[in-house]
Amino acid sequence: MYAIVDIETTGGHASSNGITEIAIHIHNGERVVKHFTTLLNPQKAIPQFITALTGIDNSMVANAPTFDEVAPVIYDMLKDVVFVAHNVNFDYSFVFHHLKKYGYVLNVKKLCTVRLSRKVIPGLPSYSLGKLCESIGITTHNRHRADGDAQATVQLFEHLLALGGLSHIDKMLKRTSAEHWLPIHLDKHIIDALPNSPGVYYFHNNKGKILYVGKAVDIKKRVTSHFTHNDDGKRRQYFLQQVTNITYTLCANELHALVLESTEIKKLWPPFNYSQKQPMQKFALYCFEDNVGYKRLAIDKRKKNLPALYCFNTLNEGLVLLRKMTEQFELNQKLCFIDKTVITAEEKSTITPPHLYNHKVQQALTALEQQLPSFAVLDEGLTPNDQLCLLIEKGSFWGMGYISNTSTALDINTIKENIEPYMDNDFIRNTIFNYAEQYPEKKIVFN
Incomplete structure (x- = not known):
């Protein structure tokens, strides 16, 4: 038995949005045997752009039941069937989240008619519900309303069955199949081709842009884990909609992968990587000789083409080190730019001559170098x-x-x-x- 489901919502992810309408068609593989549809009060305002798309406004749902009122009916219809939808992970994430919120844990197999259509009717320019139905001659009514889209999905499902889709369905529903949890635009063959080896992997969107970089001891296992858990948050739902390809770089071991991942994150700045995005080291210790012959130490912003003696994340970190060097080796704080007041004529006469002062600077740098292996x-x-x-x-x-x-x-x-x-x-x-x-x-x- 199959439950062909469609919903309308107040937004794109389940954790912060409500369901405004749901339609369920219970199908036995030959015909619809049970049907349920209702508007729902999402208990929050419906955004204007959602109303423009679906036609459902706040006044229409004001007296509609809330989800908790119909949750027992919905759970009873879905608990022992295959959950079918066009882009199933979206609809399932909402229904799963809202059922769980009221004490019902849905644990059923899922079937995506987008992925099934790609297998049964390959090569079409688009697999969106409207364009797909148009391509194969299915007339749709009441688009972007739950029951209208659910009825179109029923006709699509029956069309795919008539073209031999059942053999594909059997394979897609096997426990070992990835079809029910993969992102809608990601081909299963890409997952199958991943190695069980250490490395760094890259998630791409349809334009090839890198969305996320990760490292793994076992690339295939780690990549799979990104998709096999139920997470109804905005970040994950948007991520699943974007991923179309995965590439990777093999590494010798986990250390290699850790270093390469960190480098790639800072170089590529992928939008879905949140850790390791701290600013690069911005300050450095430099040494130069002034026009009088004094070797002068200074903390300055890091220069691309000027070799630094040591690098720091913050200016204060550099100044703390430089102060310790001036105290230990009796260096002049004005010559090190710690004290930025002008050197007076009287002070100039008391400063150690350049050749002696430079020797102390070199001693300080040698001591620093010995500390840096x-x-x-x-x-x-x-x-x-x-x-x-x-x-x-x-x-x-x-x-x-x-x-x-x-x-x-x-x-x-x-x-x-x-x-x-x-x-x-x-x-x-x-x-x-x-x-x-x-x-x-x-x-x-x-x-």
Whole structure:
């Protein structure tokens, strides 16, 4: 038995919106044997654009039953049947959410007539309900009203059955099938082709734009988990409507995937990634020689083409470090731009001569460099002939890539020639430091 369902709502996601109308046609595979439809009072205002689309306004639902009043009837009709709808995940998410709200847990198989139509009648320019019905000669009435669209879906369903759709339905309803939980525009073959390997995966929309970047120890398993749980929130519902393709990059291990994911999120700025979107390090420590010959230290905004001695997320973080250096090595705070008042003629006569002062600056920089380690982490690569290499230079992430596993006397310059430079950030740096501490045998330290 099948329940062919259509609803009208006050908005696009179940958690914050109500149902204004519902229609259910119970179908035995040959004909409709039971029918139920009603307007519903959503207990909230219907937006004007929804009224313009459906024709349902606030006055029409003012005296209609609320969902809790008809929930027992709806649950009784749906509890033992296959839930069928055009873009089933949308309708199901609303009905599931509102039934659960009033104590009824719906747990039935779902069947999407969009996906079924693509299998039975491939190659059509559009699979929206209106255009699909027009393509195959089904006359529709009362569009964008629950019962009108449900009746059109009934005729479509019967047409698909007549064309041999039952064999596809049997496969789609199997527990191992992905058809009932996949996003409407995502082909099952894309999921089937994903590897059970570590890597970074990318969700794309129909224009190829990357919507989300994730990392996984098992790409197929992790990607599948995005779609197999019921989440009626706005973010997830919009996400499901957008995803049309998935690509991936294989990684040697989870560490590689973690670093690549972080880099890609900051480079691509995908709209559905919310974590790791902190600003890049904005400030840096620089050293330059002024026209009198003094080496001067300064904290400034990070420059793209000027090598920094060390980087900071905030100005205050940099100034704290620089103050410690001035105190420890007796550096002049005005020459370090901590005190930004003008150096008077009298003060100039008391400042240590450049050659002696510069020696103290160099001592401070040497001490800083000794605190900032340079090392590489080596791990297994994608093939037996290579190994993954991640390089930390002077406390900052320099880059990563694959090098030959026959390399013996590795030095920092040789590694740089064979790996790709990456942008440094706190998350990556801390991840590599923690990994090196956990697996010291994989760490090569450079003096």
